[in-house]
Amino acid sequence: MSDEHSEHVLSVVVCAAAPATHVETLVREALARDWTVQVIATPSARPFFNGATIEELAGSAVRSEYSAPGAPRSKLPEAIIVAPATFNTINQWALGISDTYALGILAEQTGLEIPIVVIPFVSEALAARTPFERSVKALRAEGVSVLLGPGGIRPHPVHTEAEHVSSFPWLIALDEVAGMTGFGL
């Protein structure tokens, strides 16, 4: 966990869905709420945003790979936000697949009972698939807060994602984290 006397570390896991182009919104607001932010991106998410801008803001590297053996490790966070979360990452995470750095972090840190908040960004067609419904249920059963449905995001009609990027509800993730940790209100 974070050193309670110095900093409160928030990991932001970014997946390859359209709202990732605006992840700066989340990073800025988290910093304004006094979080120390470390950003982890899936390899597919890297082209969606300007990594140098995020690194300058957060003051740390955007990570998509494990450290080399013996190199310094990332800090264990006080909380994690996964946003936007893709169909792919949600399903792999729920199954315990760990073939990206982001999935590896989620696999292990779910087991540490670190508060985790997820905002999926999926079409209605993807959200209605049985594997996805099963994954959301499984993650919730492990204590993960998936902000989908009432009080969270609603899946969008197929091929309308561009219309929903600007209204992606980044801040409800921070509010939920504040409720779970008591920090960042």
Ligand SMILES: Cc1cc2nc3c(=O)[nH]c(=O)nc-3n(C[C@H](O)[C@H](O)[C@H](O)COP(=O)(O)O)c2cc1C
């Ligand atoms: C421009 C673009 C937009 C995409 N939007 C979404 C999306 O909204 N939701 C989703 O689940 N996948 C979306 N995808 C597909 C994912 O990027 C793809 O499944 C990828 O393998 C996910 O990798 P990740 O889960 O490791 O980030 C999009 C892909 C592209 C190229």
